[in-house]
Amino acid sequence: MELLHWEDEVILNFDLTTIYLLSDLLILLLVSLLTLFSLRAIAKVKQMSEGSVRLESHKISKIVEGEIRNKLDKLFDRLERDLAKQLEEIDIWGSQINRDLSDFAKKQQESMIEESQVLVANSFSRIQKQLEEYKKNQLIKIDKQIREIILDSAREVLGRSISFSEHEDLVQQALEKARKDQFFQ
Amino acid sequence: MTDTVRETAFLPFSTKIDDTRELDSVIDQLSAISRFLFKDKQGTIRDKATEFISPVLAEIFAELEKLGLEPADDKNQQIFLNEAILYLRSLPKVKVTLAFVPSKNFLNFLNRQISESCQGKVVLEVFTDSRIMGGLIIEYKGKVFSDILESKLNDSLVRFNSRFAE
Numbered sequence: 523m524e525l526l527h528w529e530d531e532v533i534l535n536f537d538l539t540t541i542y543l544l545s546d547l548l549i550l551l552l553v554s555l556l557t558l559f560s561l562r563a564i565a566k567v568k569q570m571s572e573g574s575v576r577l578e579s580h581k582i583s584k585i586v587e588g589e590i591r592n593k594l595d596k597l598f599d600r601l602e603r604d605l606a607k608q609l610e611e612i613d614i615w616g617s618q619i620n621r622d623l624s625d626f627a628k629k630q631q632e633s634m635i636e637e638s639q640v641l642v643a644n645s646f647s648r649i650q651k652q653l654e655e656y657k658k659n660q661l662i663k664i665d666k667q668i669r670e671i672i673l674d675s676a677r678e679v680l681g682r683s684i685s686f687s688e689h690e691d692l693v694q695q696a697l698e699k700a701r702k703d704q705f706f707q
Numbered sequence: 708m709t710d711t712v713r714e715t716a717f718l719p720f721s722t723k724i725d726d727t728r729e730l731d732s733v734i735d736q737l738s739a740i741s742r743f744l745f746k747d748k749q750g751t752i753r754d755k756a757t758e759f760i761s762p763v764l765a766e767i768f769a770e771l772e773k774l775g776l777e778p779a780d781d782k783n784q785q786i787f788l789n790e791a792i793l794y795l796r797s798l799p800k801v802k803v804t805l806a807f808v809p810s811k812n813f814l815n816f817l818n819r820q821i822s823e824s825c826q827g828k829v830v831l832e833v834f835t836d837s838r839i840m841g842g843l844i845i846e847y848k849g850k851v852f853s854d855i856l857e858s859k860l861n862d863s864l865v866r867f868n869s870r871f872a873e
Contacts, residue, residue, distance in 0.1 A: 669864045676860055680840050681806075689807045689841055696843035696854035697820055705845065705852045706824040 540604055543597040550593055554586035716787075717794045719770040723763055725811075725818040726831045727800065734792055736764055741788040751777060752784055799825065802832045804844035806856075809833065821845075 558579060565575040684692075700706065724730050740756040753760065753768040760768070771777040778784050801821055809817065814831065822829050825847070842855035 665868055668868070669861060672864055673857065673860060677838060677840055677857075680856065681837055684806075684841055686807060686810075689805070690809075690813055692841040692856070693805060693813075693817070693843045697817075697824075699854050700843075700845060700852045701824055703852070705850065706821075706847065 540597070540600050543593065543600050547590070547593045547597055550586070550589055554582070554590070557582055557586070716771075716776045717791050719767045719774075720791060720795060721798065721828045723767060724795070724798075724830060725814045726833050728833075730795060730798070730830050732761075733764065734795055736761055737788050737792050737795075740764075741785060741792075752788070798828055798830045799847075800832050801825070801829045802834065802846035804834045804836050804839060806835070806837055806839045806841050808835050 561575065561578055561582065565578075720733065724733055740752060740760065743756055743759075751768065751772055753765060753772065757765075768777065778787050803817070803821075814833070818829070818831050821831065838857060840856035840860070842853075842857075844855060845852045
């Protein structure tokens, strides 16, 4: 949108002085043409000689030529100044756009770096937590397996070594404990 | 028949029963005797069912006769037997888990101890599980009590592991 605006500004920035000069030039050309045609018409009416007509025309042409050259010089001068001014403005505007783009790119880059850093930090933290959880679960599993092995061995050994009377004693002790804990109430 | 009368009349049955295995056996026999009584025979229940009554039940009926608790006629004997079956089915059950198969004497001892604690006759539902290693698990009225060797060993291992981990 800025570019469009810039184009509009370029077109519209030809100031009024230049436009006047252009219109002057056009009018001059038109007048000189009209003069030449009029002269031819007058010559016909006045029955001037061809030579006189050519002389008069030549005089008028010279005058017109001089005027046109003068006007053209002024116009080109003006146009050159306008163009230089426009180019200068374009240059300044272009530099501004460059600076803005550069700033924008820099900010975007910084923002992307920041976001990446945050993402990396979060991922690292999440992975650490998962690792800790995994270690903890594995330790629990191992602990359970060790206990199962020991319990199985104990069952084997105790199953053979405890006598009936010892079993009965254990049951009686358990019953006493249940009574003390008022389990049957 | 009131509860007190029932308890008195059927006490000879309940004193002979310690666990659910014996309970089911007695109920089956009483049901069979009850069917047999429809034959319109004369005499006591023991006389009528003498061919297939078990020694345990014979003993029970002998005691009932001695106490004068057994009805004389067929119809009332039928009612008596049905009431006995209903009473026996209504006895509360206590589930016990042991690490070994108990002897009859020990089972009787255990039943008496638990019935005393429950303030009424109970029937034991006995399970054997060698994994508990020793001790007792009781389930009664939806509550569970456990005092077994396996738990004690497990707790010791947990304490040992945690100290070792430190």
